[in-house]
Every structure is written in C-alpha cells, then in structure tokens.
Amino acid sequence: AEGFAAELAENGDEDAFDIRVVDLEDVDPEEDLPGDAVSIFVVATYGEGDPTDNAVDFFSWLGSATEFPEGAENLKFAVFGLGDTQYENYNSMGRAFQKRLEELGGECVYPYGEGDNSEDLEDDFEKWGKGFWPPVGASIGMVTQADPEDEIMPPILRLRLVDVDDMDDMDQQELVDKARLSGGDEKTQT
Numbered sequence: 497a498e499g500f501a502a503e504l505a506e507n508g509d510e511d512a513f514d515i516r517v518v519d520l521e522d523v524d525p526e527e528d529l530p531g532d533a534v535s536i537f538v539v540a541t542y543g544e545g546d547p548t549d550n551a552v553d554f555f556s557w558l559g560s561a562t563e564f565p566e567g568a569e570n571l572k573f574a575v576f577g578l579g580d581t582q583y584e585n586y587n588s589m590g591r592a593f594q595k596r597l598e599e600l601g602g603e604c605v606y607p608y609g610e611g612d613n614s615e616d617l618e619d620d621f622e623k624w625g626k627g628f629w630p631p632v633g634a635s636i637g638m639v640t641q642a643d644p645e646d647e648i649m650p651p652i653l654r655l656r657l658v659d660v661d662d663m664d665d666m667d668q669q670e671l672v673d674k675a676r677l678s679g680g681d682e683k684t685q686t
Contacts, residue, residue, distance in 0.1 A: 503621070536576075539576075545585025573602050590608070
C-alpha cells in the first residue's frame, strides 16, 4: 500500500498539490484528519480480512467512531483497496474504509477502486488512478488539467429514496427546496 500511495503522490501535480504520504500507523485520527484537504486511503487486506499491522489502530478507531473529530467534519476522501481474490474476504479493508467513511459523513471525491493481487494489481491501480487529480482538485476548489489520454472515472451519483408518507410537512418542503436548489423542476411533487 505504501508503494502505491507514493506512486499516486508522484503522479500528482507537485506544483498544485501539497502532497504528504503518511503511514496509517502514524495518524492520530483525533488530530491528523484534515478538514481542508483530501485524504486518500490506500489500504491492504491482510490474511482473512484483517487490517495490516500498521492500520490496526486507525481501523479500530474508524469502526468505533460516531463522528469525525472537530475540524474534520467535512472530510473529503478517496479509497483504493488492495486484496487478493484467493482469499474469502477479498478487499474487506478497502470496502470497510469506504463504507465507514461514508457512514460518518465523509464526502467521497473519487470512485472507490480495488486491486487484485491474483490478477494484475499494478494495472488495476493504474486504471483507477487515470484522471484522478482533476476531480480531486475540483473537490477542494483547485483547477487542474486532465491528461487527454486519461480515461476519466464516471461521476459518483448518490440516490436517496424517501418515503414521503413518513415525512411531516416541513420535511416535504425541505425536500422540494433542495430539488429546486439542485436544478430540479419547480413542479416537483411530494
């Protein structure tokens, strides 16, 4: 995971991004999660679905946290999981990181990716990383140039189904207002 994280940092636009590669073992979640940057997690699954030794403490915190620490409430993130399909719990750490970061209210700024050591881990990572920096930069207000040869990953779309029968009048009006703000038709029915 460290090598892939370093490779991703090398591929970043050094002039535009202040990139730091940090081992999860050295991250204190209560102090080190940035609220004004993007955290990119490149995590491996060890054995039968466990975190690697250097990720145990962070993963333990992530599993028990009820919210992000002060200053990181609006955490933006991306996750790439490293695994091996020969194991039953393929890429469970990458998937768990993605799920928990979203559950805590983090904003995923680039589609989740996975690499399979039984196939071609490097190729999986390279495909995932193509077009990475422009949407990541855009998520923090930076304008970057995409390499015309990069295949940009599709945007992340979130759909939330709401049973309007379970909503009171105020919730329904808020839903209509949000639809209008996001470009929805003013004739939105509740």
